Amino acid sequence: MNNPSTPTQALQQRSGASIITGPWPAYSQFKGFPERERWGIYELAKVGRQAMEDRGAKFSEDYDAFVRRVTEELDL
Template sequence: MNNPSTPPQALQQGAGATIISGPWPTYAQFKSFPDRERWMLYGSAKTYRAALEDQGLVMSESYDQFVRRVTEELDL
């Protein structure tokens, strides 16, 4: 049984890379923003993901799934 004060353990992949399984930030609340701001948020989301991957983290959500989800949430 999980202790609520103990964080869940990260999954491990291959040569010790940590798999990040979420929860991911949602961008749906920004759907009503002007087009320019939504594109800026999309760029920021991609930059943040790239920074995590550059640190050796592996996302459970594929890049294609990520792009599809964020563009749908931002209505792009």
């Protein structure tokens, strides 16, 4: 656990890419939606992340962890 008085180490930025520390965004607020809609939100989450990566964004959360987190948050 980080000590609030200790500054967090910044992630290295490669070739001008934005680094998104995460997890970001959270999807748990959609857990009560019907299953079909939750699957749609899951697909949109994957497409959104891919679009950001295509534009050069780097995520501190690797893709497998992202998929695990989103499926857990959406209860899929």
